[in-house]
Amino acid sequence: MTASTILIVDDEAAIREMIRVGLELAGYECLEASNAQDAHGLIVDRRPDLVLLDWMMPVTSGLELLRRLRRDELTRDLLVIMLTAKDDEDNRVQGLDVGADDYITKPFSSRELMARIKAIMRRSTSREEEESIEVAGLKLDPSSHRVFVDATPLEMGPTEFKLLKFFMTHQERAYSRGQLLDQVWGTNVYVEERTVDVHIRRLRKALQTELRDCGLLIQTVRGTGYRFSTTGVCA
Amino acid sequence: MTASTILIVDDEAAIREMIRVGLELAGYECLEASNAQDAHGLIVDRRPDLVLLDWMMPVTSGLELLRRLRRDELTRDLLVIMLTAKDDEDNRVQGLDVGADDYITKPFSSRELMARIKAIMRRSTSREEEESIEVAGLKLDPSSHRVFVDATPLEMGPTEFKLLKFFMTHQERAYSRGQLLDQVWGTNVYVEERTVDVHIRRLRKALQTELRDCGLLIQTVRGTGYRFSTTGVCA
DNA sequence: CAGAACTGTCATAAAATTGTCACTAAAAAT
């Protein structure tokens, strides 16, 4: 188990269960917050690897918190497992829609919990250090969340940034729209595939400066998807 | 939906559900088998993209079948979603441990089923890694979906790419137009055989560079069809 | 709460790809 921290929102029973089972955790914490905003803030603060999110939180809504987590760049990649009541199918679907990685119905067995956590963590790519990436005169700095061509900063939205980041870390390879949705938007998100086209366009536009047109770095692969390649100019 | 085939093991209700929902499937099949071995054989035979595996099969055990699937090289990468009874927690855990990609509890909503399938299939598309093929100074890279002569990328349409890929993986052998249609265009597609000629020409043209004329690699076998052979220059 | 920034979808325009033809060139058969 690679969890360095597991953070449980509003469900002491769950964590006790985990401890009982002997889940090897480098650390864990049980969090209580009166509203989604506070909870979100605390989570950002603690930087856990995994969040067990109780759907039936007394005060705030699990859905609301999950939305916030998925919206924020800082917590977007967080693994979130919902804890839902046994028959609460609507919420489950809703949760998956909003971007929960998985759910567990209460009451759950420790074995199931562990299996889920294992599966989820195996599935997710390990987060590594965020170093700035530089390709063909294009520099992307994850920490400052900015992109430069030579020295001039470029303007772009969060989605375009993430898209570019993915491309810069996965060059010279064609990706289908579906794969891009999966990688950039995240799993369990229903978005039209054509939406990718639009964001590609926005990104290409953003990569244009008076000096260089780095939008050419993003090549369209007909019938397949897109590819980021330095073969296409922007020297 | 990219499923070319979805195969349902022993659960007619599930497939009816999917049809009702309008899940766009290129094909599907409901399979019944008296034991795990037979079922495994049938699955190998059908080569589906996804298996919905009912845990409560009347005769054979879902677990046993899953084990077989994971053991066999041919079916190892198959996506498997278990269908389990609502309270059958032990089996769920067991299934995930043995290697199911996900599970759905019955009765499930069509939305949930679709969400799961979509997510699972998107996630998996990058599972197989194809290696680039290199022949006589000609390099075809499936991952980037490109072809190079030496280092210069070549331009060609999707069909020409597929055609070339087929030839490069099936060298030194003559194929009739009909065979090529089957292999490259896909079976049950009604297209004039002479269409192949046209695409052969387009491919030959695409393979021409100022330096080399790799179009010569594609030889015509009079009265029969075409053959890809390194005997024909482009050294 | 108002204004600015983003997002996901559409409708439409613009491009690229495709399957066929008609016609020419090349080979094989008479």
Added chain:
DNA sequence: ATTTTTAGTGACAATTTTATGACAGTTCTG
């Protein structure tokens, strides 16, 4: 040497696939 087949070509019109601009609903930011 001619006729008969079979393959190579260039041109097209139909279809598909992408690129774009506009929009309306939301989410941030003050």
